[in-house]
Amino acid sequence: MDFQQVFGKPPETQAKAPGRVNLLGEHTDYYDCFVLPTAIPQCTTVQLGFSSDGQHHFYSENLNEQVNILDINHTPSGFASYIFGCIEVLQKAGYIIPSLCVYVKSSVPMGSGLSSSAALEVATLRALRQLLNLPIDDVEIAQFAQQAEIQYAGVQCGIMDQMASSLADTEHILFLDTRTLERRVMPLPNNAEILVIDSGVPRTLASSGYNQRRAECEEAARSLGVKALRDITDVNVTKALTQPLQRRAHHVVTENNRVLEVLQGVTSERFGELMNASHASLRDDYEVSVPALDKLVEILQKTEGVFGARLTGAGFGGASVALVRSRQSKGIATHVLEQYNQAGYNGRILVPSLGLSDAA
Numbered sequence: 177m178d179f180q181q182v183f184g185k186p187p188e189t190q191a192k193a194p195g196r197v198n199l200l201g202e203h204t205d206y207y208d209c210f211v212l213p214t215a216i217p218q219c220t221t222v223q224l225g226f227s228s229d230g231q232h233h234f235y236s237e238n239l240n241e242q243v244n245i246l247d248i249n250h251t252p253s254g255f256a257s258y259i260f261g262c263i264e265v266l267q268k269a270g271y272i273i274p275s276l277c278v279y280v281k282s283s284v285p286m287g288s289g290l291s292s293s294a295a296l297e298v299a300t301l302r303a304l305r306q307l308l309n310l311p312i313d314d315v316e317i318a319q320f321a322q323q324a325e326i327q328y329a330g331v332q333c334g335i336m337d338q339m340a341s342s343l344a345d346t347e348h349i350l351f352l353d354t355r356t357l358e359r360r361v362m363p364l365p366n367n368a369e370i371l372v373i374d375s376g377v378p379r380t381l382a383s384s385g386y387n388q389r390r391a392e393c394e395e396a397a398r399s400l401g402v403k404a405l406r407d408i409t410d411v412n413v414t415k416a417l418t419q420p421l422q423r424r425a426h427h428v429v430t431e432n433n434r435v436l437e438v439l440q441g442v443t444s445e446r447f448g449e450l451m452n453a454s455h456a457s458l459r460d461d462y463e464v465s466v467p468a469l470d471k472l473v474e475i476l477q478k479t480e481g482v483f484g485a486r487l488t489g490a491g492f493g494g495a496s497v498a499l500v501r502s503r504q505s506k507g508i509a510t511h512v513l514e515q516y517n518q519a520g521y522n523g524r525i526l527v528p529s530l531g532l533s534d535a536a
């Protein structure tokens with residue numbers, strides 16, 4: 177099914193936005209800290225047309241599902257909430273949005289930690305900007321996208337995913353200060369590319385674990401008398417805390433310092449070491465890893481051609497990210513998955529994609 181088949185006419189416009197993977201600075205964007213995401217080749221395309229019956233109609237090719245918005249005072253559930261949210265946050269900001277036909281197709285894996293949700297929001301907002309000539313820039317697109325996800329999809333997310341989808345590309349890393357939104361685009365480390373492998377373990381405990389960690393770190397910041405853990409730069413200061421707050425704060429402060437080291441300019445080898453240290457910190461201090469992710473990361477770290485590897489995203493399952501020698505990612509993935517799957521797991525490569533096209 178394409179736009180024409182679903183809505184009986186061609187679209188007026190379309191826009192794309194990529195998914196993202198975070199290379200360093202994990203579980204820190206909600207403490208006002210620094211992050212280092214990059215865009216992945218897979219992206220989401222949103223096509224728009226005007227609706228003639230006064231109602232919004234949303235169609236997802238990936239889900240083969242259509243949602244008709246009969247009552248704009250009632251937020252829809254599921255994928256429609258992200259699109260509806262984008263429309264509503266623009267309306268609240270004073271823009272007048274007509275009734276629309278929206279068609280979504282995507283090559284970003286959904287729910288795997290590669291931020292298909294931000295790609296959907298940013299592509300929707302870009303398409304709306306184009307269709308209606310809205311005077312909004314890429315940072316505002318990211319901010320509207322985050323508001324849509326928080327207020328309409330009900331996900332208490334930071335700003336990283338939307339900023340990465342809106343501002344990053346696949347050749348560069350985006351250094352982002354999530355407090356000030358100060359940012360710098362840097363090339364990927366020399367002779368290196370990104371490999372993302374899914375552990376095959378669903379992130380079942382991720383949201384309860386996330387809420388608990390967040391509460392612990394907010395308590396740690398209160399005890400130390402700062403607004404957020406971002407304000408602590410000397411790791412020794414965390415020694416004043418009781419456990420487990422000390423371990424949680426230790427992760428955040430050391431992770432921040434790792435990102436700042438990259439900002440000074442590092443080799444691929446050093447970047448890899450920092451990723452390995454990040455994994456150890458997420459496993460031992462922040463305690464968001466699981467045996468499957470530890471196994472996958474351990475195999476990656478021992479494999480020739482891998483500079484470094486760690487879990488990425490929320491943890492409690494989900495994916496690993498590795499920095500590997502250029503043009504070696506697919507060979508490395510085959511080797512790693514053979515060992516990982518022999519250990520009884522069911523991993524799969526997510527980036528680079530093995531599909532024919534990332535273009536969605």
Ligand code: ADP
Pocket residue numbers: 220236237238239254255256258280281282285286287288289290291292293294296
């Ligand atoms: P992630 O962002 O890591 O992929 P999330 O749980 O945040 O995982 O977002 C996934 C949700 O986003 C899906 O369950 C769906 O509601 C919505 N979504 C993303 N991409 C699409 C798409 N192409 N079609 C329909 N819904 C999508």
Ligand code: MG
Pocket residue numbers: 291292293294337
């Ligand atoms: Mg998401």
